Amino acid sequence: MFQVPATDEEWNTIERGFSSRWNFPGVYGAIDWKHVLIRAPMDSGSDFFNYKGTNSVILLAVVDDDYCFTYINNGANGRCSDGGVFQSSSIFNDLEKNMLPEGGFIVGDAAFPLKPYLLKPYQHSPLTFEQKIFNYRLSRARRIVENVFGILVSRFRIFERPIATNVMVTDKIIRTTCVLHNWLRKTSTTYLVKENIDHENVDTGEIIQGSWRTENLTLLPSVERMGNNHSSRLAREKRESYTRYFSNEGAVPWQSRMVL
Template sequence: MDTRQRLLKKKCLKNISALLREELIDILENKGAKRLWIRKWLSDRPVTGASALLLKQLRLEDPSEYRLALRVTAENFDELLSLIQSSIQRQDTLMRNALPAKIKLEVTLSFLATGMSYRSLSHFYHVSKPSISQFIPEVCRTIYKVLKQYIKVPNAEEWKNIERGFKTRWNFPLCYGCIDGKHVTIKAPPKSGGLYLNYKKTSSVVLLAIADLDYCFSYIDVGACGSASDGGVFKNCSIYQGLENNLLPDNGIIVGDAAFPLKTYLMNPYPGVNLSTEEKVFNYRLSRARRIIENVFGILVSRFRV
């Protein structure tokens, strides 16, 4: 009886070992294999993605809603695409086709316009989340590079037009622009401590800008840590030395708030509350001229909400 039990146990162990060996071989053979090369809903992008359906329909039937969706007109979109397409378009391979530059730009503009999560953009455009996280920074850098020429220090004739506009529209002669800073909220880099912590107790970088009377940027400086004051950022920006060396024609000025230092080329309001009538009138007119930069920032954040 003992002999039969031993033989039976030996046979069972042999069968179990064979089954386990086969299972282990299957696991090792399939360890690196993917279940799917691409999910079907992603491969249906040319048919069911937002670029092929919704945006195409809005472009043809409702241009105003198209502009609200991407914050640019169809004409502006085509012009911008023509400028950046060669830089962001990749070549097709034998394995799969590259993502079109048009979809990359649409996804990026949607992200900038609405602040949608990468996951939501993935579902909306039928583009994988890892791809979106890779190409959005690339497209943003390319847009900055090709549009950099449109934000420049004015020439002599443009200076005259700006001064004339401030004088006739806002009753502030010899004014060539208004300056201010805006905190742009970010996720603080690791081990940065309080370097990016601003007065609102949030992490940010500072966008310092000068605007003309037509609500257009003449100069921008972005990237200073949120803990820095507007005056400190101004003193370290690239245009500071130019202004110190009489960049503005005819002893002209720019206007700012009390956060900026008083200079021969930079006017800020009279401080305090016990002001004379002349000082109150001056502060009122300076405020009218300076509020343009506040409005510019308002337009910027209402259009692009990231």
């Protein structure tokens, strides 16, 4: 398990990065979870059998604005429910106890619950134009974690096939690759380059996919089941506040082209 930022300056550095690089102030991380395929342990029955029809353990991760892991929780068996994995993680308890600086939050996809500390996209249909803008702006910030998982699999080929070690060793392998990913991201000029990751042509409104998406990566499928629709008034009001902000004083010049 990684150590989340411990000082105000560490948190502030991440928030400034999301604000300046991804145009989303107040964000302190992007969260996602993926299945890591394994060979089922003997006598494990259906414990690791997931909804995709394979055996796996789940990797839950938070990343910063610069494609580095700041938190991982791995080892939950693939049969676990999406909400169960998040709610049993240490970061859930920390977030519930106001771990983030006041008013701060992380961003996730539709599988996560809407919380004052966790914003996710609007899901209902039809969406207003302003809600589409919010979803686009959130996607820009959240797409970082998708790319981190993609780079992890494309660089560490042990993920090309189900890992056949016992579960404890598999957990160590996953943690080790995440540590190596961070080290290489910070020290290498070739480990992660622009072509590897998603980027935008804001003139044409086109999202250009990173090279990892074109590879035959059969591992780390998403956890696709949706979270429930229950959310607090405070969480809904925070999302609505950012929706208004992104369509007014917080607008960026190209955003309309990206949702048309």
